[in-house]
Amino acid sequence: MKLDHNSDKPLHIQAEEILRGFIESEEYKNGKLLPNEVDLSKQLHISRNTLRQAINKLVFEGLLVRKKGYGTKVVKKGIVGGVKNWLSFSQEMRMLGIEIRNFELHVSLKRPAEEISTFFHLDDISDARCVVMERVRGRKEYPFVYFISYFNPAIPLTGEEDYTRPLYEILENQCHIVVKTSKEEISARLAGEFIAEKLEIESSDPILIRKRFVYDVNNVPIEYNIGYYRADSFTYTIEAER
Known part of the structure; x- marks a missing residue:
């Protein structure tokens, strides 16, 4: 104490x-x-x-x-399933043999909301701006996920990087940051007008929301990521051993 x-x-x-x-x-x-x-x-x-x-x-x-x-x-702990070895989206799709297409890619500098500044341990959010990357990705035929990634302002990213390259490759090769841990939350809801337009579905269609809280090898928070998935294109599996 x-x-x-x-x-x-x-x-x-x-x-x-x-x-x-x-x-x-x-x-x-x-x-x-x-x-x-x-x-x-x-x-x-x-x-x-x-x-x-x-x-x-x-x-x-x-x-x-x-x-x-x-x-x-x-909070009393419920039954929680976890994944020991996690992959980036690009690695996941490569392992599944799915060829991925970028339908949209936007990079901007934004002031973080309170919950994001809390995650990054920002004492004063008035001047802090995060590099924010928004991507709509999917198969060649149709999009199935809309990602928003916020990066810790302490990372030397400018927003001018080539974000068509794998994200964690950029962090490792240009910023010397090696990501290690991903904590995830999965939830569900109806798409709503904005997400429906991004994913080419109806606003009343279901989506799955996957939040990732990514840390480096020193347990420093690196990325706050939200993925909105078409429910008909995404299944989250957990394997547990006893």
Whole structure:
């Protein structure tokens, strides 16, 4: 419960590490509320804004849940399936023998939304801009996925790179960044007008949404990626061994 105010490590990261300890403890796993923000910020000798930044990160990761007028508690873990070895989209399609076509490719510089700045640990989002890549990809005959990728502003990308090349090849060869870990979330919904136009389907058709949170070998967040897939063209499989 003690933070090092002389450390090079930001205080909100130190607070996040302490909260992760709470999350793993039996006491809080069983549903006990975390101390309220006022008390906890006093115990840690940090501002409530700094503490809230740490809490927001863990809420965003789905590890904590916060209810107004009630408090913050650890999310009880459900049954989760994971994939040990993950591939980039290009690698996945190559293994399946599918020839991929780019229907759209846009690169821009944008200020990140709050949840994305939280993922990248951005203290001040007013001046930070992410390189954002949007791609509609699919078979030769029709598109089946719309990707949006946000990249950590700390990465030396300019937006002028050749994004027709494999993404992680660019990061490794030009930025000396080797990606290692991908955390994923899968959900479903109806397409809506915007996504339907991108994927050439009806707005009432179902889509699958695949969020990827990509980290490098040093566990630094690199990419926040959202993929919107035609449900008739994408199946997510999980293999588990006992």
